[in-house]
Amino acid sequence: MSEVTSESHGRARDLLRFATAGSVDDGKSTLVGRLLYDTKSVLADQIEAVQRASVDKGLSAPDLSLLVDGLRAEREQGITIDVAYRYFGTPTREFVLADTPGHVQYTRNTVTGASTAELAVLLVDARHGVVEQTRRHAAVLALLRVPRLVLAINKIDIVDYDEAVLAAIAKDFAGLARSLGFADDAVVTIPVSALVGDNVVERSARTPWYDGPTLLGHLESVPVAGPEVAAPFRMPVQYVIRPRESTEDLHDYRGYAGQVAAGTVRPGDEVVVLPGGARTRVARVDTADGPLDAAGAGRSVTVLLEDDIDISRGDLLASAGAPPRLTSELDATLCWLADKPLRPGARLLLKHGARTTQVIVGALGERLDTETVSYVDAPEQLGINDIARVALRTADQLPVDEYADIRATGSFLLIDPPTGNTLAAGLVGHPLSLAG
Template structure:
């Protein structure tokens, strides 16, 4: 039986120890090859360190090693007997907040680190707001470097209390946030429980990661599947690889894609958007054969009862609860580019598997992260790198969209620079972060 998969991200301020924590997880779960460990040990000796610098297992870029900071998102894959993991180690420097948006966009859980000596700082609030904006459903507050405050329970309790207030203001439920005191350098409560924290009776970090539920809200949402590829008999190998069990491949027409939300099974009524045609599902297939039902996250080929003009970029959706079809969007933008955004800009918008021209209308309120509690402030004249703000958009083609707060996959999009193809912004349909004004 295959093990389930948890996608999670790390975040936190510079020097809070994210890379060391990730290195500790990899090292203590024996997910590192012997030659990698030897290379880290040699590099640590060259740096004059008495113990291995486990952050070197993650920070792979030369600039990262030279400066002692994380610059790009580092993805790591590891597993235990209980679960498989995909981990995104995101940068802590404010300059690279945009990378945190990238790393957290697909996370089902985030580990937010704070230094026990400094507590909640501005970048902690910034990252917590980004995680709330992206609707990451579960959060671990990892209070790191507890060995440097002599494992003082009072210090850690004060940090946990302050962060709890911040989390509530951002919309996190109390049971969605778990606080774990750790020392990434020494290993306290990372994989093994520490004897130096007898006052702590919660799980270790790995124990929590192994036991936290991985079923996200998308599983119970209405069915959505952007069509990525149409499988026709002109390529019989495609039909056979899709799991076609029919004798005559010339009658085969399948629509391949990854289920973004919900469940689909034979007999379900679906609507094809933006066209609006309705039909029923004849079969759900994979390369390994037919399925009784396909669920969110699964890549499948859907066969329909009727021959309908469907192509890449269309969306198959539940006929009983279809998405909204519109060419006017009120959205929240996370601006990722050095080039500023001004009203009237003509860009490309990528939603699911469809790309269409778009015009940026008015830029609304911007999220201010300078105070202890994030607030919305009056509209700026333009958006700069790392800015988060409301904006109105008008697309050339109508798009089937959901509110991001309801379904992340069909409620999100990218803005792209037409001349270069560079990604300029991550967009969220609606206003998924409700904080004070």
């Protein structure tokens, strides 16, 4: 969750996390390169290297996709194959951008890149409109409850800036977005040309019929406060702080450090410690810069409590008035990320927040067909990129929320015990309900 400038929530700066997605050759890398280039977020030697490489390729203008496709394999294949995180800023806002692959083989990487995004930019080629991979990515973004979408219709210069073509694509996508549960006001359509820069950072005179924002203008102005801000307080304990050197001020200091995952915490608030169940009140909320009157979602703090309670890494501090449910039976949605298939009966590790426990995979439920954006009968096993409903039983009780309500405490990972490799991303409940 981002840190938003707000005294009431104890945030220090304005930060938007967003992801890009789209089919192969829709121009994502060029669009991201254009954003970085036009906002002057690229070092001079990087620009010179891109210019030299572009000349070597016989191009008359810089190939801005080279600013993004940094891996040799990506440059050789001409496609993005891994999630790349880019950091840039303007005088208005700072950004963390997750550039995800467009190839169907790497759909699982979209899950990684979009899992913490507050907005997603979904590209389509103006010549092709909404295609199979567009529907697949839109379904994944809806499943992950990304609250806002930008439909960036790219390569408008190739269709001669034809308003009718763009209107037809926008109408087609609007029907898909509604079927996936996106509200009409959560989707903004922007016609762009990443290659020449139309409506990316600067408004284009070649689209006089378009009166909406540029892509950067929208990214700078869209609200970043997600549903976690208004949710009940949740903070996984990452570390227990006991100073090694005792002074008069620190003699009895015992703090619990972590990042506020949801809601707001203030001195005097009643909290419950889970899974133990002990209740107490917050005595103080500390930071390296001093105590706070309140700390909201996204803020890293140290919480001091009024009572001396046995708390360790992996425990959860939560609102006593609206605690998560404590359970060892999870009805969840899995995004399977591994080449090795998943079958019922598998014994794995489950990581929830800072706590790891053993888990047994039960029955497999309906699978999401991302090509048709519909649920189909339960499979015998899950293969790479499969998304399905799964029953799980954990060795220890876990404090969980529905993913649709609080993403941080409603998400988990499945891990291979021998190797420690991540096998799946899990969501508590079934956050994607498809309209008829």
